[in-house]
Amino acid sequence: xxxxxxxxxxxxxxxxxxxxxxxxxxxxxxxxxxxxxxxxxxxxxxxxxxxxxxxxxxxxxxxxxxxxxxxxxxxxxxxxxxxxxxxxxxxxxxxxxxxxxxxxxxxxxxxxxxxxxxxxxxxxxxxxxxxxxxxxxxxxxxxxxxxxxxxxxxxxxxxxxxxxxxxxxxxxxxxxxxxxxxxxxxxxxxxxxxxxxxxxxxxxxxxxxxxxxxxxxxxxxxxxxxxxxxxxxxxxxxxxxxxxxxxxxxxxxxxx
Numbered sequence: 001x002x003x004x005x006x007x008x009x010x011x012x013x014x015x016x017x018x019x020x021x022x023x024x025x026x027x028x029x030x031x032x033x034x035x036x037x038x039x040x041x042x043x044x045x046x047x048x049x050x051x052x053x054x055x056x057x058x059x060x061x062x063x064x065x066x067x068x069x070x071x072x073x074x075x076x077x078x079x080x081x082x083x084x085x086x087x088x089x090x091x092x093x094x095x096x097x098x099x100x101x102x103x104x105x106x107x108x109x110x111x112x113x114x115x116x117x118x119x120x121x122x123x124x125x126x127x128x129x130x131x132x133x134x135x136x137x138x139x140x141x142x143x144x145x146x147x148x149x150x151x152x153x154x155x156x157x158x159x160x161x162x163x164x165x166x167x168x169x170x171x172x173x174x175x176x177x178x179x180x181x182x183x184x185x186x187x188x189x190x191x192x193x194x195x196x197x198x199x200x201x202x203x204x205x206x207x208x209x210x211x212x213x214x215x216x217x218x219x220x221x222x223x224x225x226x227x228x229x230x231x232x233x234x235x236x237x238x239x240x241x242x243x244x245x246x247x248x249x250x251x252x253x254x255x256x
């Protein structure tokens with residue numbers, strides 16, 4: 001190095017078909033490379049009362065001066081020892097994040113005829129710089145707790161007691177929008193039995209996509225969302241629902 005302002009960095013970008021590492025080498029300007037992997041991710045419980053808590057993520061902030069934000073990814077651990085599929089759930093400019101979409105209970109027990117279900121979630125974090133380059137995912141950390149499927153504010157009418165055992169009634173499903181025909185607002189109801197990515201897209205009679213209603217990670221449950229068609233002309237439209245390997249399409253009519 002010629003002076004104290006010079007720098008040197010090596011960025012590993014992958015492997016070729018022969019197993020050789022692919023690298024980028026940067027001189028002087030470190031911020032030309034992708035951000036380094038976020039370090040020391042830890043998940044803790046942030047209690048909202050004596051028994052309920054939400055997952056809180058903390059990690060060491062990257063030292064690169066051009067870091068713009070962090071992407072947060074979450075996966076549901078269904079099989080012990082197997083790393084889950086991760087889905088984007090949010091972002092932050094800080095080095096801490098509270099997952100507002102998860103509510104867990106600290107102890108086993110029951111609510112009426114239902115028992116708490118043990119659930120375990122894993123998280124990873126990605127650093128993003130101001131040129132939209134992003135790091136590899138951080139090492140994972142996880143948290144577990146009990147969810148109460150009988151809580152009316154979370155999962156109403158989805159579980160039923162039969163012959164002394166709880167039987168899960170929830171299945172993939174997409175209902176016909178109501179009202180139909182409509183002008184300009186209608187409601188669309190769907191259910192998913194597993195946590196996962198849900199997309200709902202609107203298409204015109206020519207099969208052209210005109211609007212994306214939903215494209216996000218959802219917990220298992222029943223959902224009702226509103227669609228406002230005020231920006232569309234009268235006519236026949238189709239809405240396509242996709243969750244995991246399940247897909248359904250239904251027709252709706254806007255009359256103005």
